Amino acid sequence: MGYKYYFNCFKEKSDSCSAHLIDGDGTFNDTGLEQLIKEVKLGECGLSYAIVSIMGPQSSGKSTLLNHLFGTNFREMDAFKGRSQTTKGIWMARCAGIEPCTLVMDLEGTDGRERGEDDTAFEKQSALFALAVSDIVLINMWCHDIGREQAANKPLLKTVFQVMMRLFSPRKTTLMFVIRDKTRTPLENLEPVLREDIQKIWDSVPKPEAHKETPLSDFFNVEVVALSSYEEKEEQFKDQVASLRQRFFHSITPGGLAGDRRGVVPASGFSFSAQEIWKVIKENKDLDLPAHKVMVATVRCEEIANEKYGSFVANEKWCQIEEAVESGPVSGFGKKLSAILNISLSEYDAEAIYFDEGVRSAKRQQLEEKLLQLVQPAHQSMLSHIRSGTLEKFKEAFDKALNAGDGFSLAAQTCTQSYMAHFDEWHADAVIEQANWDTSKARDKLRRDIDAHIASVHAAKLSELTSSFEVQFFYDYPFLLLLKLNEALSGPVEALLDGANSGTWAAIKKLLQHETALAVAGFSNAISGFDMDGQSKDKLIASLENYARGVVEAKAREESGRVLIRMKDRFSMLFSHDSESMPRIWTGKEDIRAITKTARSASLKLLSVMVAIRLDDDVDNIETTLSSALMDTKNNAAVKDRSIITFDPLASSSWEKIPSSRTLITPVQCKSLWRQFRTETEYTVTQAISAQEAHKRNNNWLPPPWAIVALVVLGFNEFMTLLRNPLYLGVIFVGFLLIKALWVQLDISGEFRNGALPGLLSLSSKFLPTIMNLLKRLAEEGQNPATADSQRNATKSFQNGSSPLSDSSSSPSSSSASSGVISPQNGTEYSNTLKDD
Numbered sequence: 001m002g003y004k005y006y007f008n009c010f011k012e013k014s015d016s017c018s019a020h021l022i023d024g025d026g027t028f029n030d031t032g033l034e035q036l037i038k039e040v041k042l043g044e045c046g047l048s049y050a051i052v053s054i055m056g057p058q059s060s061g062k063s064t065l066l067n068h069l070f071g072t073n074f075r076e077m078d079a080f081k082g083r084s085q086t087t088k089g090i091w092m093a094r095c096a097g098i099e100p101c102t103l104v105m106d107l108e109g110t111d112g113r114e115r116g117e118d119d120t121a122f123e124k125q126s127a128l129f130a131l132a133v134s135d136i137v138l139i140n141m142w143c144h145d146i147g148r149e150q151a152a153n154k155p156l157l158k159t160v161f162q163v164m165m166r167l168f169s170p171r172k173t174t175l176m177f178v179i180r181d182k183t184r185t186p187l188e189n190l191e192p193v194l195r196e197d198i199q200k201i202w203d204s205v206p207k208p209e210a211h212k213e214t215p216l217s218d219f220f221n222v223e224v225v226a227l228s229s230y231e232e233k234e235e236q237f238k239d240q241v242a243s244l245r246q247r248f249f250h251s252i253t254p255g256g257l258a259g260d261r262r263g264v265v266p267a268s269g270f271s272f273s274a275q276e277i278w279k280v281i282k283e284n285k286d287l288d289l290p291a292h293k294v295m296v297a298t299v300r301c302e303e304i305a306n307e308k309y310g311s312f313v314a315n316e317k318w319c320q321i322e323e324a325v326e327s328g329p330v331s332g333f334g335k336k337l338s339a340i341l342n343i344s345l346s347e348y349d350a351e352a353i354y355f356d357e358g359v360r361s362a363k364r365q366q367l368e369e370k371l372l373q374l375v376q377p378a379h380q381s382m383l384s385h386i387r388s389g390t391l392e393k394f395k396e397a398f399d400k401a402l403n404a405g406d407g408f409s410l411a412a413q414t415c416t417q418s419y420m421a422h423f424d425e426w427h428a429d430a431v432i433e434q435a436n437w438d439t440s441k442a443r444d445k446l447r448r449d450i451d452a453h454i455a456s457v458h459a460a461k462l463s464e465l466t467s468s469f470e471v472q473f474f475y476d477y478p479f480l481l482l483l484k485l486n487e488a489l490s491g492p493v494e495a496l497l498d499g500a501n502s503g504t505w506a507a508i509k510k511l512l513q514h515e516t517a518l519a520v521a522g523f524s525n526a527i528s529g530f531d532m533d534g535q536s537k538d539k540l541i542a543s544l545e546n547y548a549r550g551v552v553e554a555k556a557r558e559e560s561g562r563v564l565i566r567m568k569d570r571f572s573m574l575f576s577h578d579s580e581s582m583p584r585i586w587t588g589k590e591d592i593r594a595i596t597k598t599a600r601s602a603s604l605k606l607l608s609v610m611v612a613i614r615l616d617d618d619v620d621n622i623e624t625t626l627s628s629a630l631m632d633t634k635n636n637a638a639v640k641d642r643s644i645i646t647f648d649p650l651a652s653s654s655w656e657k658i659p660s661s662r663t664l665i666t667p668v669q670c671k672s673l674w675r676q677f678r679t680e681t682e683y684t685v686t687q688a689i690s691a692q693e694a695h696k697r698n699n700n701w702l703p704p705p706w707a708i709v710a711l712v713v714l715g716f717n718e719f720m721t722l723l724r725n726p727l728y729l730g731v732i733f734v735g736f737l738l739i740k741a742l743w744v745q746l747d748i749s750g751e752f753r754n755g756a757l758p759g760l761l762s763l764s765s766k767f768l769p770t771i772m773n774l775l776k777r778l779a780e781e782g783q784n785p786a787t788a789d790s791q792r793n794a795t796k797s798f799q800n801g802s803s804p805l806s807d808s809s810s811s812p813s814s815s816s817a818s819s820g821v822i823s824p825q826n827g828t829e830y831s832n833t834l835k836d837d
């Protein structure tokens with residue numbers, strides 16, 4: 001039943017399941033084989049397939065056996081035509097209903113009646129091919145040939161054993177001897193004879209050195225079966241065939257009928273492998289099966305890889321992604337592409353799994369590299385989109401943050417951090433699992449772009465600020481600040497220099513430091529909101545400090561131009577005022593020389609302070625130099641003495657230890673200034689001396705002692721005469737009064753205060769009119785009657801500067817006046833008037 005079922009099953013599709021693998025001329029029918037493999041889906045079998053072949057003498061019923069055994073439809077000889085060759089070359093067909101997929105090859109008969117002896121080469125070639133590709137080789141033989149010297153299969157076996165040596169590393173193949181037309185002799189008796197025959201043949205075959213001692217069993221599993229005659233005992237034949245068929249099921253499992261399958265190639269490589277083996281056999285080369293296996297693996301894996309690459313290129317999803325990524329970012333790019341790549345690689349793995357591992361892995365790697373190379377431009381585009389997209393989004397967010405009033409620095413930092421993180425996130429979405437590309441360059445580029453944008457915005461903002469409030473700050477604030485600084489320094493510096501003393505520059509320095517520190521603090525506070533780098537800030541602060549110093553220096557220079565005035569002021573202040581700042585009255589007691597020296601010293605001190613800017617801690621000896629050069633009287637005396645030549649420390653245009661930049665007044669200028677100062681203050685001193693002398697003169701009415709002695713000696717007689725005659729005394733007294741009146745009237749002492757000549761000139765012009773006036777008034781007084789209040793009038797006139805003599809003729813008291821008697825009251829007033837004068 002089973003046999004019939006499989007046979008029928010085969011019959012339904014027999015036409016499509018066989019191929020003429022190698023034709024009678026030895027041409028390999030690769031197309032036919034491919035077609036057969038495709039039809040029987042051998043490519044999907046991996047290693048689960050078996051190849052069976054049959055050899056044997058021509059017309060020995062091989063095809064008949066195969067057709068019955070495997071359900072094939074190889075051409076059988078028509079029994080009525082007699083024995084002639086029906087099978088040319090090698091045919092191949094699928095064994096119907098046998099699992100795993102088993103292919104069987106029907107070889108051309110070996111006793112070559114048709115081809116003749118010359119064609120034995122084809123027998124060898126086909127035998128070698130069958131041994132190279134088959135797991136099981138059936139040797140069809142007539143039962144009556146067993147133990148016969150001239151057995152038909154003897155040359156065949158010889159050939160089989162010889163070619164087996166040509167397989168570089170032969171695999172163990174199952175040789176199944178199928179005894180046809182078995183006789184009544186039991187198989188148990190036949191088999192030893194057959195095995196003996198086989199051994200004899202094996203022993204007779206010349207072997208290479210390496211296999212000289214190798215037993216037959218190392219190369220072959222020998223199996224023997226016997227079948228009844230198909231022609232005479234068909235039913236028995238069929239039953240025995242059906243029984244034999246069972247042995248071909250799962251033949252490749254361990255312990256199965258198939259050999260060790262060391263050299264088996266994956267099913268998908270069978271076609272190529274068979275072609276190559278035949279090619280090598282045709283070229284009469286030795287077959288190196290391991291190398292062949294690697295070669296087959298290489299070719300097949302490459303084919304598979306190429307096929308997978310091709311199918312990836314044509315993959316619809318990939319094409320869509322590739323197209324889409326050109327115009328913009330693709331969501332889930334990495335995942336999608338990774339999945340497609342995974343499919344391709346998995347397919348490759350599945351198809352190439354049974355090939356040599358080394359080859360398979362190498363080809364897989366190549367495929368992966370090729371695929372990644374293919375998708376890299378798309379990934380680059382994706383990265384580029386992500387980078388530009390992130391940059392654009394950063395720009396928007398940054399602008400927004402700035403517009404929202406966030407500080408520039410804070411906004412830049414926050415947005416940068418945020419969008420770099422976004423980039424990482426978006427980039428993670430684009431990562432292709434299989435690729436290990438370094439994307440740090442893209443990240444770095446984005447960072448550079450962001451930084452460049454921040455820098456450009458910063459520059460633009462600063463540029464925009466020219467018309468904005470902020471620039472007003474940048475322009476106005478420093479201006480206001482400097483103005484304030486100027487005010488804070490100018491006035492105090494002027495005041496300090498005005499009262500110049502040894503501590504002036506220390507005080508100015510302290511003031512400068514204090515005001516600069518205040519300004520710097522204010523400026524730092526004001527610019528704290530701007531993203532100004534430390535260097536620029538330090539630069540501005542340094543400028544501010546320089547400006548402050550510049551203000552002080554400029555003020556000092558300005559003040560140095562007024563040094564002469566200040567020296568004179570100081571001189572005059574000290575010279576004309578006493579220690580209590582009261583104006584001096586030159587009474588004669590003052591030491592003008594000492595006062596002058598003190599005043600000049602103070603002026604020189606002022607000069608020494610004003611000659612140089614001393615804002616640093618350098619020490620100089622300018623004051624000493626000036627003092628020794630200008631104040632030292634001994635030195636000056638020496639200079640005046642032209643016979644002594646001394647060194648003049650002021651004969652220079654620069655001060656020792658003082659650079660020209662800090663010099664306000666050069667030594668030469670000091671000398672010139674001092675000379676001018678002396679000249680211009682000389683007059684004041686002279687005036688003081690004159691005033692002192694005048695004061696002395698005014699307060700000393702007595703003649704010199706010698707004059708008094710001379711008067712006493714020479715005028716003794718006249719004095720005695722006057723004492724003896726009182727009339728003379730009265731006349732003298734009246735004369736005295738008259739002269740005194742003239743003295744008062746003409747203000748003689750006042751006139752002579754400005755010198756003798758001007759006094760004489762003035763008196764000469766006033767003398768006559770005064771006399772005339774006196775006389776006139778005397779005349780008038782004489783004519784007017786005496787009044788009761790004559791005494792009061794006399795007093796009035798006296799107070800008005802009139803001579804008391806004017807009343808002497810008209811008032812009773814005038815007699816007393818004329819007689820030289822002055823009332824105590826009048827006398828007092830007179831004396832007061834003199835004092836006032």
Ligand SMILES: Nc1nc2c(ncn2[C@@H]2O[C@H](COP(=O)(O)OP(=O)(O)OP(=O)(O)O)[C@@H](O)[C@H]2O)c(=O)[nH]1
Nearest residue numbers: 058059060061062063064076077079086087109230
């Ligand atoms: N005596 C005998 N004859 C058989 C047997 N089987 C088949 N034959 C006959 O042998 C002849 C040849 O059969 P094939 O199957 O074509 O033989 P073959 O070995 O395939 O022939 P080639 O392909 O030409 O080498 C046919 O006439 C068959 O009927 C058998 O078991 N015993």
